[in-house]
Amino acid sequence: MNQWPDGWTDNPRGREGRGSGAPRPDPTRVMPHTSAPGVPPQTRGPGQGPHHGQSYDAGYDRGQGPGYDQGHGQPPGGYDSGYSDGQVYGGRGGGDRGSREGPRPDWRRRFKWGLITLVVVVLVWSVGTYFWADSKLRREVDLSIVEDRPEGGDGTNYLIVGSDSREGMSADDRQKLHTGGPTDQGRTDSIMILHVGSNGNTMISLPRDSDVEVPSYTGSESGKHYPAQGRHTKINATYAEDGPALLVRTVEHNTGLKIDHYAEIGFGGFAKIVDAVGGVEMDIPRDIHDDKSGADFKKGKQTLDGRQALAFVRTRYALPGSDLDRTKNQQKFLAALANQAATPSTILNPFKLYPTMGAGLDTLKVDKDMSLWNVASMFWAMKGVSGGEGKSMNMPLAGNAPNGNLQWDKAKVKQLVEQLNNDEKVTVSSDR
Numbered sequence: 529m530n531q532w533p534d535g536w537t538d539n540p541r542g543r544e545g546r547g548s549g550a551p552r553p554d555p556t557r558v559m560p561h562t563s564a565p566g567v568p569p570q571t572r573g574p575g576q577g578p579h580h581g582q583s584y585d586a587g588y589d590r591g592q593g594p595g596y597d598q599g600h601g602q603p604p605g606g607y608d609s610g611y612s613d614g615q616v617y618g619g620r621g622g623g624d625r626g627s628r629e630g631p632r633p634d635w636r637r638r639f640k641w642g643l644i645t646l647v648v649v650v651l652v653w654s655v656g657t658y659f660w661a662d663s664k665l666r667r668e669v670d671l672s673i674v675e676d677r678p679e680g681g682d683g684t685n686y687l688i689v690g691s692d693s694r695e696g697m698s699a700d701d702r703q704k705l706h707t708g709g710p711t712d713q714g715r716t717d718s719i720m721i722l723h724v725g726s727n728g729n730t731m732i733s734l735p736r737d738s739d740v741e742v743p744s745y746t747g748s749e750s751g752k753h754y755p756a757q758g759r760h761t762k763i764n765a766t767y768a769e770d771g772p773a774l775l776v777r778t779v780e781h782n783t784g785l786k787i788d789h790y791a792e793i794g795f796g797g798f799a800k801i802v803d804a805v806g807g808v809e810m811d812i813p814r815d816i817h818d819d820k821s822g823a824d825f826k827k828g829k830q831t832l833d834g835r836q837a838l839a840f841v842r843t844r845y846a847l848p849g850s851d852l853d854r855t856k857n858q859q860k861f862l863a864a865l866a867n868q869a870a871t872p873s874t875i876l877n878p879f880k881l882y883p884t885m886g887a888g889l890d891t892l893k894v895d896k897d898m899s900l901w902n903v904a905s906m907f908w909a910m911k912g913v914s915g916g917e918g919k920s921m922n923m924p925l926a927g928n929a930p931n932g933n934l935q936w937d938k939a940k941v942k943q944l945v946e947q948l949n950n951d952e953k954v955t956v957s958s959d960r
Contacts, residue, residue: 658900664889665889665903667895668896670896675745676743678785681786683724685788688720690718690792716767724906724909728918728953730954733922745773785949790895797890802833802837807831807833809829812826816843817846818839866908866911889903924956
């Protein structure tokens, strides 16, 4: 009986484990691997086990051989591991691995359907929001009754009005906002023309004390015709006389510029919009204190809430340039408000977007032909002016009229209107 170095022996009684007399397997032998009689053996290279380059000794403890039960001989049928062709000897890998673990997830398919679902949700939300917002627009101004209108030019002209209407305000609101006594329709605290065109947007303030000629018109409520009498008055008084229709008629008559759309907001609505967006940051250039408007500001950057914002845009007595300085503050604030309302933090946040839109649309009076798209275009243009993509100015002035009102520079006004109608870049200066 031969003694192997590590304890294996040649024993005629059979191949047994360590110390049993079984010969040590030769690792260079070609090991047969059949799963059933008649199946040809699978050859392995020198030093390889039954599958995928495994070492012959892999999976064995000392004293064990392939296909053996410890201490027993070869089972009937030869070295049958119990695995069919293509399976991993020793339980690793194999052709049926996928069937035992299940199919892999189709991530490309899942991503495609997830993307489709997201697009559908966004579309449904957008369409729903559009119709909700469009239904809230107060289309109460009929521009079709305006008479003797000038020819329209290129671009779109909006007449934006901030009225001193106290509509919807309680006595406490009026006291808090320093708006004075109750009235549903009074005069205008701010009048602006916003031109939206392809060569830059232009915002032009019309000072409320501007001297204008009152043209002939037909009363919007009475239907009575009032002929032209050569009468002059302050421009904001025409609003008090017959509302938006006469104001539009007067602007067109004195400028020759056709107004395409009209938008108006009152005191209460203005304050609600500012509060809905979480306040508006302004850089106030000087200390301001005005008992009449309720303004009380220190110089520097600060965030104004609705009450403070209303006081800021109404203040004129505490400013060196009085109404002319006030129009500049109004332009700055409206542009800043539009910029704040158009930020992603407002647009993409439904908890801010809907209150802001609700507050604005509930109190915004527009003409009957104004669409939600026009409203959005108007606010985006105001945002562009604040970002330096346009020009803000006062109507060019030439001094005071005999009645003490502010008189427009007719030559400059004519040049300005020509540039707007031709949708050219405005080069006219408003400096006196």
